[in-house]
Amino acid sequence: MREDSEEPLAANTTRERLDIRSRVLITFTFFSMFFGAANLIFPPFLGAQAGSATPLAAVGFIISAVGLPVLGVLAVSSAGGFEYLADRVSPRFAIVLALAIILTIGPCFAIPRTATTSFEMMVVPFTTGIPTWITQLIYSAVFFILSFLLAQRPEILSKTLGRFMGPLLLVMIAVLFVACLIIPHDAFPAPSGDYAQLQLSRGFLDGYQTMDLLAALYFGIVISANVRQMGITSVSQNRRETGYAGLGTGILLVAIYGALAFIGMVSGSITPVDPATDTGATVLTNLSHSAFGPVGTAFLGVIFVVACFNVCTGLISTCGTFFHSHFPTVAGRPVSYRVWSAIFAAFSFLVSNAGLNTIIKVSVPVLSALYPIAIVLVVLSLVHGVFSSRFPRVYFWAVLLAGIVSIVNCCAELIALLGVSFGWLDALVGAIPFNDLQIGWLIPAFIGVVVGVADSLARDRRRA
Template sequence: MTLTARQRLVMTFTFFSMFFGAGNLIFPPFVGAQAGSAAMPAAIGFIVSAVGLPILGVLAVTFSGGFDGLAGRVSPRFSLWLGLAIILTIGPCFAIPRTATTSFEMMVAPFISDDPQSAPRWIVQLVYSLTFFALSFLFAQHPEKLSKVLGRFMGPLLLILIAVLFAACLVHGVGAAATPSGDYATGQLARGFLDGYQTMDLLAALYFGIVISANIRAQQVDDERQVQTETAYAGLGTGALLILIYGALSYVGVVSGAITAIDPSTDTGATVLTNLTSSIFGTAGTAFLGVVFVIACLNVCTGLICTCATYFHKRFPVIGGHAVSYRAWQVLFTVFSFVVSNAGLSLIIKVSVPVLSALYPMAIVLVLLALTHRVLGSKFSRVYFWTVLLVGIVAFGGCISSLLAVFGFEGVLPWLDAVLAMLPLQGDQLGWVTPAVLGVMVGVVDSLVRRR
């Protein structure tokens, strides 16, 4: 059995809703506002990284038999540890708490009164977070039925709201686009590519297929090959939607930057959107933007809770001789994320950036190796081990250097910084490219030697 066109559209909306959260809403306008008149190359770089890589990741994982099948080509133990690192990064340690905090800042914080007689801010945030995570927990009860919530209602509603925002920008017009500034003063294409990392969509793409596959099977599609094909269709449809949305939001950023200049060192994508909606819609614009953020963040939070709980339930069904259900993992991740969202998130955000810079290069090379498996990996199996090993050494070296700087110990390991600086493209945060090429070469030689 195959899905109908309508069912495929619902699956595409479900996939899109799981991807498109606060970061996806904030970063493209910030790119457009900084790049200004050079927004086109900046947006292209961002789209390649934030859309191209995740969709390639969906295809690579789908046709490799899941993430374990892909990462297991390096080694089963590597698959376990990398999987745990990715799940915890895109889940309770960073991405899930950020959904509640960001939506609170956009929807509720602007309307909190400074009156001493009013409820303190921390109480308001506590109540909001409790309500937010209660709804997410409710929506995530049955991951195989997620398409009924996200695909049929929340996803289309979010698209309509973004379309309204884009239409308002078209009516307003851009006028004279701002001069490129900040990180986008030069090298807009490369900078856009690097900023696409911040969406974390490539890491999420490696596991979102778990939930989408469950929803497809719930439509009475039993053949595993057909499930993979339908998942790929949903991934490609999601990619097309994301390209349109990111292009539209980049233009929104250009219009906002032309209306109100921003300071790239202190402002964020949220500032860019707030400036625009306040200028076009007035006070009502703040509430409108808040609704958009709440829907986007609620969608992603629900999808991430489903993904994390499903992964841990399948990986650790029994702990200490006791069965651990999907619901137990769901409760654990929801409660933990609720606590983190109300205490200590700022530190986790600072720590997460170096962690992402360590995980992303390994994820990229795994995806690229999977896509070239027939002509490379299947003939020279050791390329997986050597490529990921050399890339991982460089990536984690950079992660350690960045973490030391976050905690105020910058320069403690000068030799490490000196070695990393010797790598080509390290200044553009692409120092892992040369080790990746070297790893492929060493892997081919190692495979030939072992074969003989």
């Protein structure tokens, strides 16, 4: 029998590597866990604003929203896990950063956002006249209960997300894309809003909002469990198969982001957007209504529900697995995976009812603190064999200096959200080179590498 026609083996059946069909299945699972509300919203909004300059803006977005997450998967796979990677800075740092990332991509921001966004797209348009808080309470309760139940078997997510939900989502997006190819529209507009200038860098920064780099550092936990369930018991081969899934997911994401950006271009040429009030959801709603009429609203709502449910289930699995592995007992009492995942689902249910705007506003400063640290770790890991392993102190110093700048920016943005301003803090933030482009951490990270090399050489001489 040919390799690509083999059926996935049953659990506990050992094999040396996955066949092509199994790899495709794992890739679709990985894609389904990544692709949620932000992935649907930001590329169309980019296309609607960037207009004729969309290709340049899309390149920037793809670098940060696809390139960095794929590199993150490869870096974590080669290191044997994110904690082994973060341990190169220090063990205490590893656990603190791990908790910060898990809570960010989990119950504090990303998980609640899946329920809130899908609710606004699927339920709100059809429940006018009913108090929103009632419908949101009911919807989010059902949403999280179903997601919790599906997440109870994280090692078999490939049988649900990979076989059904991921392909279904791709088909729905393909329908929208085909509609854009045949629907009449005006010429693509000139860049406007945030994309009026510096389209490449603006696209790069908007890629942060997907949170995919942070998610990539831990989604490998669930993907690795699925690979092991398919019979790959070798640790090295398991890492290799996880890396293949990451690369395949990256290819899918590039294609989908390109299609969604084109959808945004077409939508923006039909109905111009107001960057101050509209969102990517508005862009998609305008296009689906123009292409399909009133039924387009329902069609779009289904797309959002499928995408958000996929990501929510993957995130609950990831967070539950992490906390069960690190905190199997609390106050001397055992806490199972089921209990941890229930806690995250319940907490996310509460946060989701606080409102989407609040979640997004608070998440932006937190991401500005975590992303640079994650980028520095990933880049250093990718050159570990030829550089970082020879000068191990570069991890500590580069992360420290980049982290200081990132945390200062985060504090300044959070204070601004409260309507408070400190002159000295504003002056400090404004004095950091390239901080207006939100890459003020770049030079400190480079200085940290130089200091780390010198520190490593000095320690080697003392030991000699």
